Amino acid sequence: MxxxxxxxxxxxxxxxxxxxVKELRKLAPAQPVLMITADDGRNYxxxxxSTGFGKNKTADELAMATAADMAEQLGxxxxxxxxxxxxxxxxxxxxIGEEPVAYSKLVLAWGADVIAPRVQGDAQERIFSINDLQDYSRFRTAAAGKKRVLIMGAGLIGCEYANDMKDGGFAVDVVAPCEQLMPSLLPKEAAAAVQRGLESLGVRFHLGPLVSRIERHGEGVRATLSNGEMLDADLAVSAIGLRPRLELAVKAGLQTHHGVVVNRLLETSEPDIYALGxxxxxxxxxxxxxxxLMTAARALAKTLAGEPTPVSYGVMPVTVKTPVVPVVVAPPAAGSAGQWHIDAEGNDVQAEFRDESGQLRGYALTGARVMNKVALNKALPALLP
Ligand code: FAD
Incomplete structure (x- = not known):
């Protein structure tokens, strides 16, 4: 070709x-598109x-369409x-192995990989990461009839799984080597509110130590923490973080840093190769x-359809799905100068990060205060104007 x-x-x-591709189809109905995926291509x-256990949804129930349906729908x-x-x-x-596939333009939308935990012991196959539908399906199969889960990591995903798995009927222990929940997202007062909420459900936190060893123990696992504590569970879930997939980009000579580096047109350092997500x-x-990624998809679709369109990000608040204490957070950019100003009543926390001039640079809201997000969003500067 x-x-x-x-x-x-x-x-x-x-x-x-x-x-x-959905956006591109609206603008260029006849443009030939080939999607290649390492998984089964179900749309979900x-x-x-991280809300599937509380709602008792199987992987099949979470899937909205098969790859064949998507191919037909999108032509x-x-x-x-x-x-x-x-x-x-x-x-x-x-x-694809030895098989070459030609492209006119190439889009990298290959996501992020889970960071593998470095733990010793003989129970590696009882440690799960849940980063796609197939992982979720495998975990649900392994968890059928089980009662106790050990979660490694107290970031956004670890906390969401803790709430959800508790709602799904598991006893949950969370171990993380940090002093508070979601340390890269929340000020300590907001994190404490979420922790109190999760503890009120019965989630047990072990903050400070690392999990250093996981051994088989009967049908389940026994974890040894770096402070010597031991915890028994049926299964372990690792939620210690995600990292953009870079290996193929590095090998192809594309510029990479924390992610595949792209400009506002989502162009990589090589012609006709773009990345998003x-x-x-x-x-x-x-x-x-x-x-x-939705914002980027709209901009890139226009660019690929012939109208070069730089992406702009407005305010990008993140909702953390811990229904026991809801959270909305717009974290200040890393290294921003300023201070948190806290107004708290029980688990209802309003934390505003302001710079020296009083300009709002970020916020974290928990409990009943999440309703103030609309007003705060208006006061926040756009991320990429
Ligand atoms: P992915 O969905 O990871 O897709 C990557 C695709 O690339 C897959 O199809 C994979 O098979 C394919 N692939 C990878 N390598 C190759 C290869 N070499 N060859 C072929 N195919 C390849 N965000 C929010 O905004 N709100 C939330 O509430 C929220 N909750 C989340 C809860 C959980 C549990 C997780 C894990 C994430 C959550 N996120 C949330 C983040 C959000 O889901 C992701 O940002 C988004 O789904 C990423 O989409 P993506 O298409 O970039 O990557």
Missing amino acids: TEHLAPIVVIGTGLAGYNL SKPML IVIRTNTRVTHIDPKAHKVF DCAEVDGLVLLYVLP
Whole structure:
């Protein structure tokens, strides 16, 4: 296939890939598109993974459409269970093993990988990460009839799973080497409100130590913490963080930093290769959330349809799905100068991060105060104006 006849190739059928192609279809109905995905290509909303236990949803129930349905709906070709192993930017080709696939334009929407925990012991296969529908399905199968879960990590995802798995009937222990929940997102007063809420449900927190060892123990696991404490559970879930996938981009000579580096047009350092979603670092920002990728998908669709359109980010608040104490947070940019101003009553916390001039630079709201987000959003400057 010659280059100009080659399709636009999109690697990844997560929210970034599918939203991009949906937007592109509105603008360029006849444009040939090939999507390639390492998973089964089912369309699902990843945020639902951390509310699925409380709602008792199977993976099949969370899936909104199969890859075949999506291919038909969008008039595209989707290759499922197919991993891209190499990119040759000069030849305008991606490789699936030995098989070359030509592209006219290439979009990287290949997401982020879970960070693997470094724990010793013989129970590695009883430690689960839940970062896609197939992980969720595997975990649910393993968890059937089980009662106790040990969660490693007290970031956003660890806290959401703690609330959800408690709602789903598990006894939950959370271990994390930090002094408070969600340390990179919340000031301590807001974190304490969420912790109190989760503890009121019965979640037990072990903050400070690391899990250093996980051994098989009967049908379950025994974790040894770095402070010597031992915890028994049926299964362990690792939620210690996500990292944009970079390996193929690095090998292909693309510029990378924390993510695949792209400019406001979502162009990588190589011609005709773009990136968006969890794998992308857009003008210095790596935002592993849905709202930024939806905004990026709309802009990139226009660019790919022939109207170069830089992406702009407005305010990007994040809702943390801990229904026992709801949270909305718009964290200040890393390294921002300023101070938190706290107004708290029980688990209802309003934390405003203001700079020296009094300008609002970020906020965290918990409990009943989440209703103030609309007013605060209006006062916050846009992230990428
Ligand atoms: P992914 O959905 O990870 O998709 C990546 C795709 O690339 C997959 O199809 C994969 O198979 C494919 N792929 C990877 N490598 C290759 C390869 N070499 N070849 C072919 N295909 C490949 N965000 C919010 O805004 N609000 C929330 O409430 C929220 N809750 C969340 C809860 C959980 C449990 C998790 C894990 C995340 C949550 N997020 C939330 C984050 C949000 O879900 C992600 O930002 C978003 O789904 C990322 O989409 P993506 O398409 O970039 O990546």
